[in-house]
Amino acid sequence: MQRGSDRLSAHRDDEMKHELQGLLRSGHPTRTEEWHDPEPIAEDDPEVAYGPVTPSRAPSLLESLRLELARNLTRGAFPANARELARGLRRGNAPESLVERVEALPHKASYTTVQELAEALTGPPRSRET
Numbered sequence: 253m254q255r256g257s258d259r260l261s262a263h264r265d266d267e268m269k270h271e272l273q274g275l276l277r278s279g280h281p282t283r284t285e286e287w288h289d290p291e292p293i294a295e296d297d298p299e300v301a302y303g304p305v306t307p308s309r310a311p312s313l314l315e316s317l318r319l320e321l322a323r324n325l326t327r328g329a330f331p332a333n334a335r336e337l338a339r340g341l342r343r344g345n346a347p348e349s350l351v352e353r354v355e356a357l358p359h360k361a362s363y364t365t366v367q368e369l370a371e372a373l374t375g376p377p378r379s380r381e382t
Contacts, residue, residue: 330364334359
């Protein structure tokens with residue numbers, strides 16, 4: 253049951269829906285202010301690394317590891333080698349299993365970002381260089 257508190261009558265609602273139907277189906281923006289519209293993709297925009305982000309997709313091993321590393325390391329920790337990063341993880345109270353994995357990386361290699369470090373940890377195992 254309607255209480256009659258609608259701003260417009262049911263007849264006027266139907267008229268407005270009919271008037272807007274063409275605009276909504278056209279595929280063009282319906283706003284008059286241009287700044288409201290989403291910006292189109294540029295030709296030089298970088299591609300998303302692993303496809304679009306969807307809520308139904310579970311994070312991959314690389315994404316989960318990168319998140320865990322980012323929680324425990326600061327930007328100031330980079331660039332660094334495996335020993336320095338392991339020390340930084342210990343200071344950040346990271347899980348011991350993560351610290352051990354970082355310590356197992358080659359000591360001469362230098363990592364400049366969390367992404368590089370995560371890729372090194374998920375990649376094929378390398379022999380330990382000292």
